[in-house]
Amino acid sequence: MTVTADPSAGVADRANGATRQSSFPALDSDRDHLSAPGTLARMVADTGTRFVLAVFTNLRGKPCAKLVPASAVDQLEAGELGFAGYAADAIGQQPRDPDLLVVPDPRSFTPLDFIKPGLALVHCDPWVNGEPWRFAPRVILGRMLADAATDGLELKVGAEVEYFLVRRSDDGSLHTADPKDDESHPCYDARGVTRMFEHLAGVSDAMNVLGWANYANDHEDGNGQFEQNFAYDEAMVTADRVMTLRYIISMLAEQRDMIATFMPKPFSDRTGSGMHLHMSLWRDGHPVFPAVGEDSYGLGLSPMAYSFIAGVLTHAAGMHAILCPTINSYKRIGARTTASGATWSPTDATYGGNDRTHYLRVPDGNRVELRGGDGSANPYLAVAVQLAAGLDGVRRDLDPGVPATVSEATHTLPPTLLHAVEELGRDEVVRAALDIGGDGVADYYADLKREEFISWHNTVTQWEIDEYLTAL
Missing domain, CATH: 3.10.20.70 (Glutamine synthetase, N-terminal domain)
Incomplete structure (x- = not known):
């Protein structure tokens, strides 16, 4: 049994002797x-x-x-x-x-x-002090959903949760939990899935008992990497389920003496873990993304959907510090190659049809898939800023232009966390999404990430020792 979360949640706070109504x-x-x-x-x-x-x-x-x-x-x-x-x-x-x-x-x-x-x-x-705390990610998302509701719009989201199963050696190094998982192209490998059957089936059974409708469990592109999918739902429901699923996966892995990591790039030579989000807007219980008559660019989408895409592309750089929020995120994005030959992580903000190299993929006329986020993204914040970006496009009736090939891209994404923080500082729409409950959240978040970058920058790594110790 599960009772799912909803952005309309009424809340009670009697700590000060009074009942408080919904913050949304x-x-x-x-x-x-x-x-x-x-x-x-x-x-x-x-x-x-x-x-x-x-x-x-x-x-x-x-x-x-x-x-x-x-x-x-x-x-x-x-x-x-x-x-x-x-x-x-x-x-x-x-x-x-x-x-x-x-x-x-x-x-x-x-x-x-x-x-x-x-x-x-x-x-x-x-x-x-008797008010929803504006720095809380779930509160931020709830308020952003309420903002969309003023236009009569509801966001539904599907999330792809990718992760690695690893173990630590005595020296602290990581290795794949399944020692036989050493194929050069392990994606969808039937044997790799079967060897991890107990873990994957345990997670799948948990999702289905909870009513989440798990529909696929697969071996991803990196050795030791897996993905488990569940049905899309209201945005807050999906964000809650991502957080719950990470907890479930971690605890069930621990029961089998494994570590489940959502770190974007735990291995230099392997594909990293993303968190792709499939988004669709609804009004009065009906989807508004499918084309009805006019279809400007042949992808089966309505004018509102194209405007939503334009907004997301316009604010892609400004959102990047939220979608890819760690130092390690940019090792995944900037990877030149992997053992399998592909990184699956876009470095440019483009959109197109059923093409997984795009930042925004349109697999059909019902949804758009944002492929720019990674496994370390906070689902509440990631959904909130994407909704804000898309709504900006809708409200300003923006046009994304003709779908471009990746080689024709004009919007390059930030190459490091520090660059991403600088872009966040310049994007008023993304900042407003974080500050929707009051000023200061965007600056506070930017300071957290800037300090994270400086802390890493001040740490001497093994790469530096290997590269410079006897170079001069």
Whole structure:
């Protein structure tokens, strides 16, 4: 059983003696009864849950949680569970600041008996001083979805989650968890999938028990690399499920003495891990991307879809620090070659049809696939900034022009995290998406990433020792 998250989640915060309504009033719906006090407690009782992981996600994409016994779930529902935000890291707080009080979204309640009997998880929105905390990624996405709803639009998203299964040697080096996974072209290898059957089947069974409709599990292009897919849904539902799935994959891998890593490029000579997002806009329960009559560029898309694409391309460089948020991200993007012969990671912002070398691929007239993000991306922020970019294109009626080949690209993506941070500083639309709950979030995020780059830059690596120690 699962009750999925929804951006219209009403929330209650009685920490200050008052009941608070939804922080996203534009999306309130007839499902408000789900957020009534006691809803989560009833779910806990109905599923025999003993402990609930109350989870919120920081700006780096780290899931932060407290383990709440069933006997204290009413306190969690009342907004009385506090976190020291500075200790959680990357959530806009200093040690002197008041606690984050988390408010659970009952729609995201997820039993996890396949990990630990009696365990469940619920995603939460942090609040501070009686208001949703503007530095919280889930809050940012919720407000961006509410902004789209003012135009009568809803975003639906499908996500591709790629990862490596590895083990550490005694010297700390990484090696593929399956020692027989050494083919030069391992993608879709039936034997590699079969050898990892127990892990892949365990993850698949978990998704299907939860009602996520897992439809494929495959060996990806790198040795030790896999992808597991589930059905698309409302944007907040999908973002919550990406975070939950990363947790499930990691814990089930650990049970088998493996490490599941979503690091974009754990091996220099192998393909890196992306997080491709398939996006479609809907109005009144109907998709608005398919062409009805006019089709400017022959891809089966409506004028609104082409304007959405134009917005995403216009802001591709400005979004890059969110879609590819780590130092390691740019090792994946900038890879000259891999053992298999392809990197699958675009360096230019182009769009086209069913062509996987594009930044934006249009596999059919129902959706567009953004291939620029990687496995380290925070799903809430990644979806929020892409929606903001696309909406900017729609609202300004932008035209993406004729689909270009990659060799004709005019928009080159930032080559390093530092370059990406500089582009973020210049893109007011992307900055506004991060600052949608109040000023300061975009600058704070940029400072986090700038410090990350400088910290790496100040670290002497083995490559430098090998290259320069006796060169002069």
